[in-house]
Amino acid sequence: MRNYFPADVLVVEDNPNDAELTIRALKKQGLANEIYHVSDGQEALDFVFCKGKYTYRDINHPVKVILLDLKLPKVDGMQVLREIKSSPITSKIPVVIVSSSKEDPDIDKAYELGVNSYVVKPVDFNAFMKAIQDTGLFWLLVNEGPFK
Numbered sequence: 001m002r003n004y005f006p007a008d009v010l011v012v013e014d015n016p017n018d019a020e021l022t023i024r025a026l027k028k029q030g031l032a033n034e035i036y037h038v039s040d041g042q043e044a045l046d047f048v049f050c051k052g053k054y055t056y057r058d059i060n061h062p063v064k065v066i067l068l069d070l071k072l073p074k075v076d077g078m079q080v081l082r083e084i085k086s087s088p089i090t091s092k093i094p095v096v097i098v099s100s101s102k103e104d105p106d107i108d109k110a111y112e113l114g115v116n117s118y119v120v121k122p123v124d125f126n127a128f129m130k131a132i133q134d135t136g137l138f139w140l141l142v143n144e145g146p147f148k
Contacts, residue, residue, distance in 0.1 A: 008034040008063040009140070012044040012080065013098070014072050018121065022067060022098070025132035031140045036063065041075025044068070045083055048090055062093045065139040067132075070099040070106060078109060085114035094139055098132070 009032040013019040016039075023035050038044050046052035048066070050059045066084070070077035077097065084090045094116040099106065102120050110118050119135055122128045 008032060008036065009136070010044070010047060010063045010066045011035060011037045012039075012041070012066060012068045012072065012077070013037065014039045014069060018069070021125070021128055022132050025129045026136045028129075029133050029136060031133075031136040032064075039073075041072040041077060041080045043074075044072070044080050045075060048084055048093070049087075059089060062090065064145060065094045065096060065136075067096050067098045067135070070097060070101055070110075078106075078113065081110060081113045081115055092145070094143065094145065096135055096139060098135070 009026060011019055011022050013022060019037050019039070023037060026032050026035055036047065038047055043052075044066075047054045047057070048062070050057040068077050068080060072080070077099070081095055081097070084093060084095055091114070095114075096117040096119060097110050097115050098119045098121060100121045101107075107118050117135070117139075119131055122131055
Protein backbone atom coordinates (compact mmCIF):
# COMPACT_ATOMS: atom_id res chain seq x y z
CA MET A 1 0.00 0.00 0.00
CA ARG A 2 1.27 3.45 -0.89
CA ASN A 3 1.96 6.01 1.80
CA TYR A 4 0.59 9.44 0.93
CA PHE A 5 2.47 12.43 2.19
CA PRO A 6 1.15 15.97 2.07
CA ALA A 7 1.55 17.75 -1.25
CA ASP A 8 3.81 20.49 0.04
CA VAL A 9 5.65 22.91 -2.24
CA LEU A 10 8.76 24.97 -1.65
CA VAL A 11 8.92 28.19 -3.66
CA VAL A 12 12.44 29.64 -3.82
CA GLU A 13 12.06 33.13 -5.26
CA ASP A 14 13.67 36.43 -4.29
CA ASN A 15 11.31 38.64 -6.29
CA PRO A 16 8.33 39.28 -3.99
CA ASN A 17 5.96 39.89 -6.90
CA ASP A 18 6.88 36.64 -8.66
CA ALA A 19 6.68 34.76 -5.34
CA GLU A 20 3.23 36.17 -4.65
CA LEU A 21 1.98 35.30 -8.14
CA THR A 22 3.39 31.78 -7.89
CA ILE A 23 1.78 31.16 -4.52
CA ARG A 24 -1.50 32.68 -5.71
CA ALA A 25 -1.55 30.47 -8.82
CA LEU A 26 -0.96 27.31 -6.77
CA LYS A 27 -3.55 28.24 -4.15
CA LYS A 28 -6.13 29.17 -6.80
CA GLN A 29 -6.00 25.60 -8.07
CA GLY A 30 -5.93 24.13 -4.56
CA LEU A 31 -2.77 22.27 -5.49
CA ALA A 32 -0.85 22.14 -2.24
CA ASN A 33 -1.52 21.53 1.43
CA GLU A 34 1.32 23.86 2.38
CA ILE A 35 3.30 26.29 0.29
CA TYR A 36 6.57 27.39 1.83
CA HIS A 37 8.44 30.41 0.51
CA VAL A 38 12.08 31.31 0.99
CA SER A 39 13.81 34.21 -0.70
CA ASP A 40 17.46 33.20 -0.94
CA GLY A 41 19.50 30.14 -1.79
CA GLN A 42 20.99 29.60 1.66
CA GLU A 43 17.55 29.57 3.26
CA ALA A 44 16.41 27.09 0.60
CA LEU A 45 19.26 24.74 1.51
CA ASP A 46 18.54 25.13 5.22
CA PHE A 47 14.87 24.32 4.56
CA VAL A 48 15.57 21.27 2.40
CA PHE A 49 18.29 19.87 4.69
CA CYS A 50 16.42 20.80 7.92
CA LYS A 51 19.12 23.08 9.27
CA GLY A 52 19.19 26.45 11.00
CA LYS A 53 15.69 27.67 11.78
CA TYR A 54 14.25 24.61 9.99
CA THR A 55 15.58 21.92 12.33
CA TYR A 56 11.98 21.17 13.34
CA ARG A 57 11.32 19.72 9.88
CA ASP A 58 11.60 15.97 9.25
CA ILE A 59 14.04 15.34 6.40
CA ASN A 60 12.28 11.99 5.79
CA HIS A 61 9.15 13.88 4.68
CA PRO A 62 10.36 16.26 1.98
CA VAL A 63 8.24 18.64 -0.01
CA LYS A 64 6.68 17.13 -3.13
CA VAL A 65 8.28 19.66 -5.49
CA ILE A 66 10.65 22.64 -5.36
CA LEU A 67 10.05 25.61 -7.65
CA LEU A 68 13.48 27.24 -7.87
CA ASP A 69 14.57 30.56 -9.33
CA LEU A 70 18.14 30.79 -10.65
CA LYS A 71 19.22 34.28 -9.72
CA LEU A 72 19.13 34.28 -5.93
CA PRO A 73 21.02 36.12 -3.21
CA LYS A 74 23.57 34.35 -0.97
CA VAL A 75 23.61 31.04 -2.92
CA ASP A 76 22.54 30.98 -6.56
CA GLY A 77 19.91 28.61 -7.87
CA MET A 78 22.39 26.41 -9.74
CA GLN A 79 24.33 25.77 -6.52
CA VAL A 80 21.08 25.00 -4.67
CA LEU A 81 20.16 22.54 -7.42
CA ARG A 82 23.66 20.99 -7.34
CA GLU A 83 23.50 20.40 -3.58
CA ILE A 84 19.97 18.98 -3.63
CA LYS A 85 20.68 16.60 -6.50
CA SER A 86 24.08 15.48 -5.17
CA SER A 87 22.76 14.33 -1.81
CA PRO A 88 21.31 10.81 -1.62
CA ILE A 89 18.82 12.09 0.97
CA THR A 90 17.31 14.77 -1.30
CA SER A 91 18.24 13.78 -4.86
CA LYS A 92 14.79 12.37 -5.67
CA ILE A 93 12.91 15.57 -4.79
CA PRO A 94 11.63 17.02 -8.08
CA VAL A 95 13.14 20.43 -8.75
CA VAL A 96 11.60 22.72 -11.34
CA ILE A 97 13.58 25.77 -12.38
CA VAL A 98 11.23 28.73 -12.85
CA SER A 99 13.37 31.46 -14.35
CA SER A 100 13.24 34.40 -16.70
CA SER A 101 16.44 33.09 -18.32
CA LYS A 102 16.02 31.55 -21.77
CA GLU A 103 19.79 31.28 -22.11
CA ASP A 104 20.90 27.92 -23.51
CA PRO A 105 23.86 27.68 -21.08
CA ASP A 106 21.50 28.02 -18.09
CA ILE A 107 19.10 25.42 -19.46
CA ASP A 108 21.90 23.01 -20.38
CA LYS A 109 23.64 23.44 -17.02
CA ALA A 110 20.39 22.91 -15.11
CA TYR A 111 19.75 19.61 -16.90
CA GLU A 112 23.37 18.53 -16.39
CA LEU A 113 22.83 19.07 -12.66
CA GLY A 114 19.66 16.97 -12.65
CA VAL A 115 16.79 19.45 -12.84
CA ASN A 116 13.47 17.73 -13.50
CA SER A 117 11.94 20.56 -15.53
CA TYR A 118 12.79 24.07 -16.70
CA VAL A 119 10.01 26.64 -17.08
CA VAL A 120 10.64 30.12 -18.49
CA LYS A 121 8.56 32.74 -16.67
CA PRO A 122 6.15 34.36 -19.09
CA VAL A 123 6.02 38.16 -18.88
CA ASP A 124 2.24 38.31 -19.33
CA PHE A 125 0.29 37.96 -16.04
CA ASN A 126 -2.27 35.44 -17.36
CA ALA A 127 0.39 33.38 -19.12
CA PHE A 128 2.48 33.37 -15.92
CA MET A 129 -0.48 32.17 -13.84
CA LYS A 130 -1.30 29.44 -16.37
CA ALA A 131 2.33 28.26 -16.58
CA ILE A 132 2.55 27.90 -12.79
CA GLN A 133 -0.84 26.21 -12.54
CA ASP A 134 0.06 23.74 -15.31
CA THR A 135 3.42 23.05 -13.68
CA GLY A 136 1.75 22.51 -10.31
CA LEU A 137 -0.91 20.25 -11.78
CA PHE A 138 1.71 18.04 -13.36
CA TRP A 139 4.12 17.75 -10.44
CA LEU A 140 1.50 17.56 -7.68
CA LEU A 141 -1.28 15.52 -9.29
CA VAL A 142 -0.13 13.75 -12.44
CA ASN A 143 3.46 12.78 -11.68
CA GLU A 144 4.08 9.73 -9.51
CA GLY A 145 7.04 10.42 -7.27
CA PRO A 146 9.31 7.97 -5.54
CA PHE A 147 8.02 6.21 -2.45
CA LYS A 148 9.68 6.75 0.88
